[in-house]
Amino acid sequence: MNKQKVTHAFSGDFHSLCRDKKDIVESEIEACAVLLKLATNESERETIEKEIIELKTSFDLTT
Structure with a gap:
């Protein structure tokens, strides 16, 4: 069984608003590409x- 995973981290400041x-x-999809x-x-x-x-x-689902 494959136990690898993809993790995401933001570089720079991030504000939820x-x-x-x-x-x-969309940014995560681009990063995975x-x-x-x-x-x-x-x-x-x-x-x-898979990710x-x-x-x-x-x-x-968000659109």
Whole structure:
């Protein structure tokens, strides 16, 4: 079983009123796309692809 996970952290100051959830999820999807390009093995790719699917589902629910 794959126990890897993707974690997200914001660089710089963040205020909850500055960005809405849709913007945050969209940024996370973009970040995962970059990570996917940098993945060095199949396990990493699978983990990141799964995260992208979950984020896209969340994004679709916010629109």
